[in-house]
Amino acid sequence: MSGLPVGTAPAVAGPPAKAALRHRLAERGMDRTLLLVLPAALAVIALFCYPFLYGLQLSFQPAKGGVFGAYRQFFAEPFSRKSVWATFSLAIPASLINVGVSVPISYRMRRDFRGKRLLLALLVVPITLGTVLTAEGILEFYGPAGWFNRTLHLLGLADSPVQLTMNYTGVLLSLVISGFPFAYLLTHSYLSGIHPSLEKAAATLGAGWWQRFRYVTFPLLLPGLMTTFCLSFVMAFAVFPSAMMVGDPNGSTHVISIEAYQAALERFDYAQGSADAMIMTALMLVVLAAVTGLRSRLYRGSTGGKG
Amino acid sequence: MSTVPDMTDGARTPAAASPAGSQLGELRLRGVSRAYGSYTALHPLDLTIRGGEFVALLGPSGCGKTTALNCLAGLLPLTAGEIVLDGRRVDTVPPEKRGFGMVFQNYALFPHLTVRGNVAFGLKMRGVGRAETTRRVDEVLRLVRLTEQAHKHPGQLSGGQQQRVAIARAIVMEPPLVLMDEPLSNLDAALRLEMRSEIRRIHQEFGLTTVYVTHDQEEALSLADRLVVLEAGRVSQIGTPAELYEHPADPHVAAFMGYRNLLALDVVSVRGSRAVVQRRGLRLTGTLVGGGPVAEGREATVAIRPEDVRVAGPGEQPIAEAVAQIVEYHGRALHVEAVTGDGDRIHLRADGGIRPGDALAVTVDADRALLFPSPGTGPGPDPAGAPGAAEVSR
Ligand SMILES: Nc1ncnc2c1ncn2[C@@H]1O[C@H](COP(=O)(O)OP(=O)(O)OP(=O)(O)O)[C@@H](O)[C@H]1O
Ligand SMILES: [Mg+2]
Numbered sequence: 001m002s003g004l005p006v007g008t009a010p011a012v013a014g015p016p017a018k019a020a021l022r023h024r025l026a027e028r029g030m031d032r033t034l035l036l037v038l039p040a041a042l043a044v045i046a047l048f049c050y051p052f053l054y055g056l057q058l059s060f061q062p063a064k065g066g067v068f069g070a071y072r073q074f075f076a077e078p079f080s081r082k083s084v085w086a087t088f089s090l091a092i093p094a095s096l097i098n099v100g101v102s103v104p105i106s107y108r109m110r111r112d113f114r115g116k117r118l119l120l121a122l123l124v125v126p127i128t129l130g131t132v133l134t135a136e137g138i139l140e141f142y143g144p145a146g147w148f149n150r151t152l153h154l155l156g157l158a159d160s161p162v163q164l165t166m167n168y169t170g171v172l173l174s175l176v177i178s179g180f181p182f183a184y185l186l187t188h189s190y191l192s193g194i195h196p197s198l199e200k201a202a203a204t205l206g207a208g209w210w211q212r213f214r215y216v217t218f219p220l221l222l223p224g225l226m227t228t229f230c231l232s233f234v235m236a237f238a239v240f241p242s243a244m245m246v247g248d249p250n251g252s253t254h255v256i257s258i259e260a261y262q263a264a265l266e267r268f269d270y271a272q273g274s275a276d277a278m279i280m281t282a283l284m285l286v287v288l289a290a291v292t293g294l295r296s297r298l299y300r301g302s303t304g305g306k307g
Numbered sequence: 308m309s310t311v312p313d314m315t316d317g318a319r320t321p322a323a324a325s326p327a328g329s330q331l332g333e334l335r336l337r338g339v340s341r342a343y344g345s346y347t348a349l350h351p352l353d354l355t356i357r358g359g360e361f362v363a364l365l366g367p368s369g370c371g372k373t374t375a376l377n378c379l380a381g382l383l384p385l386t387a388g389e390i391v392l393d394g395r396r397v398d399t400v401p402p403e404k405r406g407f408g409m410v411f412q413n414y415a416l417f418p419h420l421t422v423r424g425n426v427a428f429g430l431k432m433r434g435v436g437r438a439e440t441t442r443r444v445d446e447v448l449r450l451v452r453l454t455e456q457a458h459k460h461p462g463q464l465s466g467g468q469q470q471r472v473a474i475a476r477a478i479v480m481e482p483p484l485v486l487m488d489e490p491l492s493n494l495d496a497a498l499r500l501e502m503r504s505e506i507r508r509i510h511q512e513f514g515l516t517t518v519y520v521t522h523d524q525e526e527a528l529s530l531a532d533r534l535v536v537l538e539a540g541r542v543s544q545i546g547t548p549a550e551l552y553e554h555p556a557d558p559h560v561a562a563f564m565g566y567r568n569l570l571a572l573d574v575v576s577v578r579g580s581r582a583v584v585q586r587r588g589l590r591l592t593g594t595l596v597g598g599g600p601v602a603e604g605r606e607a608t609v610a611i612r613p614e615d616v617r618v619a620g621p622g623e624q625p626i627a628e629a630v631a632q633i634v635e636y637h638g639r640a641l642h643v644e645a646v647t648g649d650g651d652r653i654h655l656r657a658d659g660g661i662r663p664g665d666a667l668a669v670t671v672d673a674d675r676a677l678l679f680p681s682p683g684t685g686p687g688p689d690p691a692g693a694p695g696a697a698e699v700s701r
Contacts, residue, residue, distance in 0.1 A: 200382050201415035203402040205429035205480065215428070219419045 059274035070275030080259050080276070084283065087255040090168070090243075091236035094175035098183035098232045099225055101176075106188040107213070110196075127181040134178050135245035139165055142173065170246035171253045175236045183232050190224030191217070219298075226295040230288055237284050256280040329358035329514045330483040331392065338388035339398075341374050348374045350541045351388060356484075356518065361510055363527035364520045365563060366537035372520040373412055375537070376486045379518060380409045392483075403432075408477035412488040412520075414469045416461040422448070422472050423457045429480045447479040450509065451502075466493040471502070478509055485510075487519045491526065503530060524563050528552065536560050554596065558608045558679050566610035567654040571681065574605050582678055584609060587649035591626040593676035606681040613642065615675035616655035618667055625668035629653050631661050645669065 018024075025032065062069040074080050105123070109116065126134060142148045142164040149161040164170055194217060202212045240257040247253030256276060264273025338351040349371040356362050364372045377383040379390065381402035390398040397405060416425050423444055430440045448454045451471040461469055470493050477485055490506070491499045507530055510517050521527050527534050528548040536543040536551065536559070544556035555561035558569050572584035572591075580595050584607055593609050595601055619625040629645035641657045645667055655669060 195413075195415065197411055197413055197415035198417060200380075200402070201409070201411055201417070201476075202428070202432075203382065204380055204405075204407060204409040205476070206403050206406065206432040207428075208403050211432055215431075216417055 055274040055277060058271055059278050060271075062271040062275070063269070070269075070272045071279065073272060074259075074275060074279060079254070083254050083256045083259040084279075086253060087237060087239070087257075087280075087283075090171055090175060090239060090253065090255065091233055094172055094179060094236040095183075095229050095232035097172075097176050098179045099187070099229050101180065102184040102187040102228070103221070103225065106184060106191050107217070109188060110191060123184055124181045126177050129178070131174070131178055131241045132245070134174055135242045138170055138174050138177070138242075138246050142170065165246050167248050168252045171239065171243050174242035174246050175239060178242075179232050179235055182235070183228050186228040186231065187221075187225065190221055190228070193224075194220050223295050223298050226291050226298075230291050233287060233291075234284060237280070237287075256283075329516050330481075331358040331516045333357055333393060334484060334516070335391040336379075336388065337391065339375070339378055339385055339390060340387045341371075341378055341383055342386045347386075348540050349378065352542060354535060354542075354545065356516060358483075358516055359514060361507070361517045361519065361530060361532045363531035363534050364518065364537060365522065365524060365527045365534055366543075367522060370537040371540040372522075372537060373488055374540075376409070376488050376518065376520055379484075380407055380486055381405050382409075406480070406482055408480050408482035408485040410470075410473045410477045410485070410487040410490045412492075414461075414473040416469055416472055416476070418461050421458050421460055422453055422464070425461065425472055426475045426479050428476065433480075443479055447475045450478075450505070451475045467495065467498055470494060474502075474506070478513065478515070481513055481515075483516060485515050485517045487517065489520055489522070491521075491523075499526075506530065524565065528564075536563055555610070555677070558610055561610035561677060561679070565612055566677070567613050568609070568611040568616065568652075570609050570651055571606055572609055574601060574603055574607050574678075574680075576603060577601055581673060582607065584678060587651065588647045589627045589649075589651060591671060591676055592673040593678040594674050595678045595680070601678075601680040608679045608681060610677045610679065611671050611675060613654040614640075614656040616653060616669050616671050618655075618657065618661075619670040623670050625670050627651070627653060627669055629667050629669060631663055631665045631667055634661055634663050643667075 019027075022032065059070055060067045062073070065072055109120065129137070140146055144161040144163070144165070146165075148164070149158070152158040152162065164173065198216050198220070199212045202216045207215065238257055239255055240261070243249055243253045243255050243258055249258050257280065260273050260276035260280065263269050263276055334356040336352055336354040336356075338353060339349065340347065340351045341349040352375060354362075364375060366372055374383065378385055378398075381398070381400060385398050388398070389396055417428065420428065426444045426447060427440050430443060435443075445454070448457055451474055453468060453471055453475065456464060456468055456472075461472065464472065470490060474487070474490055477487070487506070491502055494502060503526060506517075506519075509515065519527070519530060528551075531548060533545065533547055534551050535545050538559045544551060544560045546554075551560060552564050555564050555566065558566075562569055570586075570589065572586040572589060575583040575585050575590075577583075577595070581592055582595050582601065583590070583592050585591070591609065593607075595607075601607065627647050629647045629651075631643050631645045633644040635642040635644075639658075641659060641661055643655050643657050643661050645653045645655065647653065653669060655667075661667070
C-alpha cells in the first residue's frame, strides 16, 4: 500500500473549487430553464408590442394640432373627458364589490357543508357565459318588462318599473355578474392557501372569530385580495359590450373604450382612437402601479402553517 | 369565580400565580371520545388531571394523541363524553374562552408576524397593556432563548427555533392548562435535552398543569408525573413512570417501556405466578403478569428488556442459542441483535467482546421475563379493552 497519499494532506492543493455554473447563476437569480421562454417572448413582442408601438406612433400623428394634438383634443372636449370619470366610476366600485363579496363567501365556503358543490357551480357558472349573453340576460331579467320588475309589481312594491337597464346600474350589474366568479375563484384559492391551524392557534390564544379574521386571516389574505382587485379592475376597466348593450353609451356609461371605438370606427380618426387607447392604458397602469406598490409594502411570505 | 363560562383572565401577572399553587384544581375527562365519520379515533377516555400535574400522552403515530389534545383544547367537538374543570363543564366552551395554551404539532406560527408579534398575540387579544406585554414577552423570549430572534419572521427561523416560539407563545399567557403536541420533535439531541428540562422547569415555576403528547418514551418517562399510553385510540394503561416501567399492563405498553424482546410462546406449565413457556428453540421460565387467563397449551407473550438478557454463564441453563447478527456500539455497552436457529430475534446488551457471527447462549432471570397471557381464545378480560379497567391509581 505504498504511494498512497497520507489522509491528512488535501488531495488537490490549489484554488478553492469553483461553484458550478448553475449555482452561480442561481445566486444571481438566473435560471437557464428560463431560456425556454424566449420563443414565447418573441411571439408576445410580435403580437402585442408591435401593435402597441404602432398605435403609439399613430397617436402622435393627428390630422391637426401637432404631436400631442389628439391628447389635447381628448382632454379639451368635455364629452370625452368625462369618459375617464365614467370608466373609473364603473370599474372601481365593480372591483370593490367583486372582491368584497367574494371574501365572506369564500370564508364560509372553506367549511364542508351539504350542497357546497352545487353552490360553487352556481357561483362560477357566469364565467362560461360571455359578456353578451350576460347582457342579454340582464335585459331580460331586469328590463322594464322583465321578471324582476313584474315580480315587484305583483308584490305591490313598485308602481312604475324600476329602471335598472340602459343606465349605470345595468352596466355595474353586468360587471359584477361577469367579474365575480373570477374574483371568487381567486380569493377562494388564496384563502385555501392559509393553513387552518393558524386560526385554531389564534383561537387558543383567546381570539374570537372577528379577531381571528382581522389579525390572522385578513393580513395573510390582503396581498391576494389586491391581486384579485387588480385583475377585476383591468377586466372592468376595458368594459365595452355591456356598456353598449345594457348601458347608456352616449351618457352615463360613455366609457373610454366606447370613446376610442367611436373615434376610430365611427369618425375614422385613427390617431384620435389610438390616443384614447393610450390614455386608457396609462390610467390603468397608474392604478395597477399604485395597488402593486401598496402590496409590496405588505407581508408577502408563505401563508402556510409552518411559517 | 363567576358562572360565566369564560376562564380567561388577561391581567394575571406571574407574581399572582404562586410558584407552588396551580390555577387549576382538577380537570376531569369522562368518556371523552371522537369519531371521524365511522372511524373512531379516540375511544371513551376517562382521565382526571390534578392541578400542577404533568401528564404525558404516549403512543405510536396515529393512535389519537393529537385528536385527544384537540378535544381538550376545544378545537374538535366531542362525539361523546364531557370535560369538567373544577366542577364546571367546559366541553361546550369555545377554545378562545377556555384559555388553555396549546403548542401545535406543526407550530402554526403566524407567518406575517415577527417572533415578538407571535408571542404577544395572545396578550394583545386579552387586552393586556403595552408595557406589561413587552415585559412578559421579553421574559418568555429569554426563557426560550430567542431574544436575538425577536424581530425575525417565522420563515426566517430554523425548525427548532420555530418550535420554541410556539412554546413561548403558549406559555406567555400563563394558562391554567398547557397542551403540548410533540413540542420537541424537531430539535437536535442536545437542544432537546435542554428544552426538556426547560419545559419541566417552566411547568414548576409557573405552576402550570401540562398535558404533553409525545411518542418518545424516554421523554415521557423523564418529564411526566403520570403517563397515559394510548393504542389505536384506546387507553392501554395510566400510571406513574415507575409503575409503567416496572409493571406494564400489556405487551404494547411493555414495548413502549423498552421491552424490546417480545416473543409469542406456548405455556408448558404453570406454578403460582411462574410459568414455563417454550416454542421452537426457546424455553424459559417467566413471571405471569397482566391477569389474563393462563393454562397449559395457551399462548403467552414474553417481554424482556435487552439489558436483562445476558450471556449464560457456565452451568446456567440458557433460554436459547443464537448467533449475533448486528452489533451496535452504544458507548459503554454493545447492543446485540442475535437470531436463533428458528429465526427469532433476541436483543441484548453486552459489555464487549461480541462480534457479528459469534454463537451465544443467552439467559434471563425468571423475574425479569414478563409473561402476558394472550387474549382471545378463552374467557377473561381483554387487556387492551375497557379503558377504566386499565387505570392504575397513583
Ligand atoms: N380529519 C380527520 N379525518 C379523518 N381521520 C382523521 C382525521 N384526523 C385524524 N384522523 C385519524 O385519526 C387517527 C388519530 O390521528 P391523530 O392525529 O390524533 O394521531 P396522533 O396520535 O397525533 O399521531 P402522530 O403521532 O402521527 O401525530 C389517525 O388514524 C388519523 O388517520
Ligand atoms: Mg399528532
